[in-house]
Amino acid sequence: MSTLNDLILDIRERQRIKPSPSNEPAATWTGKDHHEGGVSDTLTIIFRTAGCWWGNIGGCSMCGYVYDKATTPPNTSDLEEQYERALSRADKLDNFILKIFTSGSFLDEKEISEEARILLLQKMAEDKRIIKVIVETRPVFATKDVLKQCTEILGGKPFEIATGLETSSDNIRARSINKGFTFASFEKAALAAKETGTSVKAYLLLKPPFLSEREAIEDILQTIDDVADKAQTISINLCNVQRGTLVEQLWERDQYRPPWLWSIVEILKKGKEKHPELVITSDPVGAGSKRGPRNCRKCSREIADVIRDFSLTQDTAILSKANCECKGLWKTVLELDDRTFGSPIMD
Numbered sequence: 463m464s465t466l467n468d469l470i471l472d473i474r475e476r477q478r479i480k481p482s483p484s485n486e487p488a489a490t491w492t493g494k495d496h497h498e499g500g501v502s503d504t505l506t507i508i509f510r511t512a513g514c515w516w517g518n519i520g521g522c523s524m525c526g527y528v529y530d531k532a533t534t535p536p537n538t539s540d541l542e543e544q545y546e547r548a549l550s551r552a553d554k555l556d557n558f559i560l561k562i563f564t565s566g567s568f569l570d571e572k573e574i575s576e577e578a579r580i581l582l583l584q585k586m587a588e589d590k591r592i593i594k595v596i597v598e599t600r601p602v603f604a605t606k607d608v609l610k611q612c613t614e615i616l617g618g619k620p621f622e623i624a625t626g627l628e629t630s631s632d633n634i635r636a637r638s639i640n641k642g643f644t645f646a647s648f649e650k651a652a653l654a655a656k657e658t659g660t661s662v663k664a665y666l667l668l669k670p671p672f673l674s675e676r677e678a679i680e681d682i683l684q685t686i687d688d689v690a691d692k693a694q695t696i697s698i699n700l701c702n703v704q705r706g707t708l709v710e711q712l713w714e715r716d717q718y719r720p721p722w723l724w725s726i727v728e729i730l731k732k733g734k735e736k737h738p739e740l741v742i743t744s745d746p747v748g749a750g751s752k753r754g755p756r757n758c759r760k761c762s763r764e765i766a767d768v769i770r771d772f773s774l775t776q777d778t779a780i781l782s783k784a785n786c787e788c789k790g791l792w793k794t795v796l797e798l799d800d801r802t803f804g805s806p807i808m809d
């Protein structure tokens with residue numbers, strides 16, 4: 463019997479991956495984030511590495527980032543060059559939060575060697591404009607020893623690990639996402655973070671495949687409750703349809719629809735009201751497009767802006783003002799699509 467991972471690996475093996483250089487980052491951009499009650503500039507770097515080891519052997523059902531990997535795994539000087547190229551995008555910024563992704567794990571030494579990690583962290587420590595460093599990692603690599611090393615090199619500069627927990631349900635993480643780690647593994651990393659003065663951001667995934675819209679909302683609200691004492695920031699990703707993924711295959715067969723924007727509006731409102739101490743954010747990537755989260759054609763862009771505004775300000779009053787006639791349709795979907803396991807009833 464084939465497993466969910468076999469199915470995903472089969473899809474991955476049929477993709478053509480474009481050759482890509484080892485000394486250029488996969489992507490870099492500037493933006494803004496909520497930070498200590500205000501708003502700060504950010505610089506995001508996606509390092510090109512050998513790729514997420516989990517994604518390389520199958521991996522998560524919604525993830526197309528694995529195709530961003532370098533053709534030849536970068537060495538320390540390639541990574542240093544990637545870093546310098548990315549930092550040149552921040553020339554005009556006085557100070558900023560540095561967000562590091564690798565489309566995998568910054569703390570996995572198969573992607574970024576210990577030598578490269580130390581060198582890069584030293585550069586971040588020396589750059590006075592960088593006010594905080596956030597690195598993305600699977601929790602298993604966030605051990606107490608590694609986090610201690612990072613915080614020591616950064617010399618007191620705030621340091622955060624961002625982990626794609628997706629949900630606190632081991633069942634959904636295994637059967638809908640194929641994430642390959644348990645909630646206990648996240649809890650262990652959160653404890654190591656606490657012991658080393660590292661903060662934690664948990665990425666959650668709204669509406670992985672095989673869940674109805676209502677189940678997806680309930681899953682995220684439950685997860686917020688479960689991680690409230692383990693993470694300081696919660697960032698909710700709205701599942702979109704990336705190329706070369708199981709989610710794409712289901713979507714092509716009309717067996718998957720990305721979440722409604724009303725669902726995230728409801729989650730942000732309820733989550734923040736219950737946990738005012740938590741920073742809860744969401745960036746509705748691809749909102750309004752056919753592969754992205756959406757409401758009706760008329761309001762998707764406007765509601766996406768409302769979600770972004772809330773993410774920066776954390777002011778729930780912004781969410782209460784949002785309205786459109788399609789809200790009634792969404793409420794009907796909540797009642798009906800428990801019977802269709804997340805396949806679209808109407809679009």
Ligand code: SF4
Nearest residue numbers: 514517521522525565
């Ligand atoms: S979502 Fe993260 S852990 Fe999963 S395959 Fe993609 S990069 Fe790897």
Ligand SMILES: [Zn+2]
Nearest residue numbers: 758761786788
């Ligand atoms: Zn609408």
